[in-house]
Amino acid sequence: xxxxxxxxxxxxxxxxxxxxxxxxxxxxxxxxxxxxxxxxxxxxxxxxxxxxxxxxxxxxxxxxxxxxxxxxxxxxxxxxxxxxxxxxxxxxxxxxxxxxxxxxxxxxxxxxxxxxxxxxxxxxxxxxxxxxxxxxxxxxxxxxxxxxxxxxxxxxxxxx
Amino acid sequence: xxxxxxxxxxxxxxxxxxxxxxxxxxxxxxxxxxxxxxxxxxxxxxxxxxxxxxxxxxxxxxxxxxxxxxxxxxxxxxxxxxxxxxxxxxxxxxxxxxxxxxxxxxxxxxxxxxxxxxxxxxxxxxxxxxxxxxxxxxxxxxxxxxxxxxxxxxxxxxxxxxxxxxxxxxxxxxxxxxxxxxxxxxxxxxxxxxxxxxxxxxxxxxxxxxxxxxxxxxxxxxxxxxxxxxxxxxxxxxxxxxxxxxxxxxxxxxxxxxxxxxxxxxxxxxxxxxxxxxxxxxxxxxxxxxxxxxxxxxxxxxxxxxxxxxxxxxxxxxxxxxxxxxxxxxxxxxxxxxxxxxxxxxxxxxxxxxxxxxxxxxxxxxxxxxxxxxxxxxxxxxxxxxxxxxxxxxxxxxxxxxxxxxxxxxxxxxxxxxxxxxxxxxxxxxxxxxxxxxxxxxxxxxxxxxxxxxxxxxxxxxxxxxxxxxxxxxxxxxxxxxxxxxxxxxxxxxxxxxxxxxxxxxxxxxxxxxxxxxxxxxxxxxxxxxxxxxxxxxxxxxxxxxxxxxxxxxxxxxxxxxxxxxxxxxxxxxxxxxxxxxxxxxxxxxxxxxxxxxxxxxxxxxxxxxxxxxxxxxx
Numbered sequence: 001x002x003x004x005x006x007x008x009x010x011x012x013x014x015x016x017x018x019x020x021x022x023x024x025x026x027x028x029x030x031x032x033x034x035x036x037x038x039x040x041x042x043x044x045x046x047x048x049x050x051x052x053x054x055x056x057x058x059x060x061x062x063x064x065x066x067x068x069x070x071x072x073x074x075x076x077x078x079x080x081x082x083x084x085x086x087x088x089x090x091x092x093x094x095x096x097x098x099x100x101x102x103x104x105x106x107x108x109x110x111x112x113x114x115x116x117x118x119x120x121x122x123x124x125x126x127x128x129x130x131x132x133x134x135x136x137x138x139x140x141x142x143x144x145x146x147x148x149x150x151x152x153x154x155x156x157x158x159x160x
Numbered sequence: 161x162x163x164x165x166x167x168x169x170x171x172x173x174x175x176x177x178x179x180x181x182x183x184x185x186x187x188x189x190x191x192x193x194x195x196x197x198x199x200x201x202x203x204x205x206x207x208x209x210x211x212x213x214x215x216x217x218x219x220x221x222x223x224x225x226x227x228x229x230x231x232x233x234x235x236x237x238x239x240x241x242x243x244x245x246x247x248x249x250x251x252x253x254x255x256x257x258x259x260x261x262x263x264x265x266x267x268x269x270x271x272x273x274x275x276x277x278x279x280x281x282x283x284x285x286x287x288x289x290x291x292x293x294x295x296x297x298x299x300x301x302x303x304x305x306x307x308x309x310x311x312x313x314x315x316x317x318x319x320x321x322x323x324x325x326x327x328x329x330x331x332x333x334x335x336x337x338x339x340x341x342x343x344x345x346x347x348x349x350x351x352x353x354x355x356x357x358x359x360x361x362x363x364x365x366x367x368x369x370x371x372x373x374x375x376x377x378x379x380x381x382x383x384x385x386x387x388x389x390x391x392x393x394x395x396x397x398x399x400x401x402x403x404x405x406x407x408x409x410x411x412x413x414x415x416x417x418x419x420x421x422x423x424x425x426x427x428x429x430x431x432x433x434x435x436x437x438x439x440x441x442x443x444x445x446x447x448x449x450x451x452x453x454x455x456x457x458x459x460x461x462x463x464x465x466x467x468x469x470x471x472x473x474x475x476x477x478x479x480x481x482x483x484x485x486x487x488x489x490x491x492x493x494x495x496x497x498x499x500x501x502x503x504x505x506x507x508x509x510x511x512x513x514x515x516x517x518x519x520x521x522x523x524x525x526x527x528x529x530x531x532x533x534x535x536x537x538x539x540x541x542x543x544x545x546x547x548x549x550x551x552x553x554x555x556x557x558x559x560x561x562x563x564x565x566x567x568x569x570x571x572x573x574x575x576x577x578x579x580x581x582x583x584x585x586x587x588x589x590x591x592x593x594x595x596x597x598x599x600x601x602x603x604x605x606x607x608x609x610x611x612x613x614x615x616x617x618x619x620x621x622x623x624x625x626x627x628x629x630x631x632x633x634x635x636x637x638x639x640x641x642x643x644x645x646x647x648x649x650x651x652x653x654x655x656x657x658x659x660x661x662x663x664x665x666x667x668x669x670x671x672x673x674x675x676x677x678x679x680x681x682x683x684x685x686x687x688x689x690x691x692x693x694x695x696x697x698x699x700x701x702x703x704x705x706x707x708x709x710x711x712x713x714x715x716x717x718x719x720x721x722x723x724x725x726x727x728x729x730x731x732x733x734x735x736x737x738x739x740x741x742x743x744x745x746x747x748x749x750x751x752x753x754x755x756x757x758x759x760x761x762x763x764x765x766x767x768x769x770x771x772x773x774x775x776x777x778x779x
Contacts, residue, residue, distance in 0.1 A: 021458075021476070021477070021478030022478045023458075023459075023461055023475065023478050024458070024459065024478075026461075027420065027459055027461060048478070054479075057480050058478075058479070058480055061463065061480040061481065061637075062461030062462050062463050062480075062481070063461070063462030063463060064420055064460075064461040064462035065461060079382070080382035080383050081382045081383035081539070081540065081577070081580065081611070081613045081627070081628075082382075082383045082539035082540050082545070082613060084382075084627050085540045085541060085613065085615055085619050085624070086540070086541075087765075090764060090765040090769070093764055093765075094742070094764060094766065097742055097762075097764070098742075117421065118380065118382045118421075118464070118631070119380075119381070119382035119383055119384070119385070119421075120194070120198075120421065121194055121195070121379075121384070121385030121388045121389075121422070121537075122194055122195045122198040122232070122385075123195075123232070123383060123385065123537065123539035123540075123545055124195055124199075124232035124233050124235065124539070124545035124546065125195070125198055125199065126539070128198070135197075135198035135199075137198060137199070140769040141764060141765060141766045141769050142740065142766065142769050142770050145740075
């Protein structure tokens with residue numbers, strides 16, 4: 001994918017003109033591209049007049065930022081306390097085994113990224129998995145399998 | 161509408177809105193909070209609007225998406241006004257029936273009513289639901305009634321009248337006196353008296369000539385969502401509290417630092433700020449008083465440590481969220497080196513109530529040293545998962561059993577964990593403890609920000625402690641050694657115990673490490689990190705010993721200490737577990753009893769979750 005440098009520049013300028021901060025600009029870029037391309041960090045450090053090292057320190061300190069591109073479908077397993085006592089470790093285990101990646105990882109075909117989230121606050125539904133923004137509640141290892149199957153099937157159909 | 165230029169103009173506007181607010185008119189109020197949305201409330205809302213449009217009633221019925229009333233267990237929730245008929249667990253296909261049977265036909269659909277599990281009776285109206293009976297809803301009272309995106313709704317119910325009162329009739333000092341007299345203590349966890357904090361900050365703001373106020377909405381405790389629901393369901397109450405606080409302290413700029421994981425709360429907060437600016441309740445010369453105050457929003461980027469006030473301020477300044485030693489406290493040198501007052505969402509939301517009703521009315525609720533109400537998110541092994549607001553001094557038993565409806569499947573209560581990764585447990589023996597700051601601290605738990613995770617016999621307390629330590633270890637910012645390395649050593653020990661490799665002396669080693677991490681860590685995160693371990697050792701030492709000495713996990717949770725097997729009498733030979741086993745550890749043929757090979761078994765729990773005949777035994 002070719003990076004739209006001018007778009008990134010626009011985001012950074014918009015944030016820098018208001019009372020925004022480096023973090024706010026990076027948040028915006030992360031939101032748009034699901035990761036922080038090296039060019040973005042370079043542009044941001046110049047525009048906010050901070051050393052590149054500081055931009056990197058911010059980008060690697062906060063969990064919301066990623067330096068690696070994400071997969072097409074993003075699965076977030078809630079590992080909040082309520083989900084934990086209701087069995088989210090088994091669900092996470094299952095997804096890890098099935099996808100053969102650790103939390104934070106992306107499958108080789110770039111189809112899935114598996115992530116954990118500390119708490120979504122929808123504890124009545126626990127354990128929760130959010131796939132591309134859609135919540136699935138009361139998950140079990142079996143339902144996790146089904147979730148993956150549904151996505152891969154939809155992908156296969158789209159290709160045909 | 162034009163900017164309001166004076167208190168009198170505001171009062172006129174308010175009176176008009178209040179006169180127009182009529183809860184005796186037919187109206188459907190649908191919870192549109194994150195919890196109900198996850199359960200499908202958006203589709204229900206859209207469906208209701210569409211069905212009503214198609215039906216073309218003579219008298220139109222309004223459909224309002226509200227904030228979270230708290231009864232998440234039964235979402236999506238609908239309350240039908242004026243009767244306040246309460247329907248629960250609504251699916252989109254229930255919508256036509258609701259419109260035609262109930263709204264047009266006046267008939268009650270029993271299937272959608274709440275059934276009291278104790279008596280088996282249907283409960284018709286919202287106020288009669290047992291879940292709300294023992295609650296005292298001061299902060300949450302508008303949640304479930306107003307549309308959080310409409311400032312007019314909040315004002316109609318008396319919103320911003322406390323601000324008008326403060327600006328028109330009270331000096332900043334008088335506001336502080338009132339907050340001090342109310343006895344309000346910080347709802348973020350530590351319980352520092354809010355009025356005292358304000359007074360210290362005001363003094364410094366006056367000396368320096370500048371200062372800030374901050375709302376800490378970085379609600380990071382896993383299993384806690386009180387602040388999110390207040391922000392989502394009634395953001396104006398927080399904003400009003402902050403404006404009053406800024407007036408009292410003398411700050412002209414404030415920030416709300418809110419978790420990015422709460423998109424709906426962020427959205428509603430931003431809308432609310434914009435509306436408050438438009439009508440002149442934020443900005444220059446508020447209501448003609450000469451007082452200026454503006455409010456900005458800063459999003460957290462997923463770092464638990466940013467809930468600590470010095471780390472939070474570093475993050476607002478655009479740096480990494482590392483804490484720094486205190487003193488100086490924020491009241492002396494905070495954001496950009498200026499005096500700063502930080503309170504959390506619930507604390508700010510209490511301010512309009514105190515100013516509106518007076519400190520005496522507020523102080524009449526609660527116990528001698530803990531005044532007012534507290535919101536808890538009651539989650540985990542509990543029948544009525546949800547958000548409850550209770551008067552201080554209520555017992556834990558009342559919250560768990562009378563409001564929470566007890567433990568699922570009638571299992572015995574084991575412990576409630578309060579205060580998340582900084583907190584501790586209250587075991588069954590202390591169920592009658594009154595909920596106030598001092599009583600909870602005496603038991604080794606804390607009030608915390610309001611997370612209450614309920615556990616039953618299937619929860620392993622060693623694994624529970626390991627869970628919190630893993631969380632803290634992951635979230636430790638790494639600046640100071642005791643927290644960075646101490647939590648790592650504690651986690652490694654706990655992991656060893658859970659894996660069945662515990663050794664005699666491990667408990668003592670954990671206790672020693674815990675004391676050291678508490679004593680020598682830089683900030684609150686590290687200083688409180690060992691609490692879940694200390695608290696579980698205090699009350700559940702026998703479970704630790706069972707893991708270490710007997711190599712048994714009594715709750716059958718820790719993978720290294722359990723085995724899965726098939727109960728021959730119950731197995732029908734249906735092959736479902738065999739087909740689903742990811743490790744191919746199950747053998748057997750159709751209609752023959754299956755066998756699990758313990759060597760191959762990865763203890764993933766798949767067979768347990770797919771077996772329809774309860775034929776899998778965990779030992």
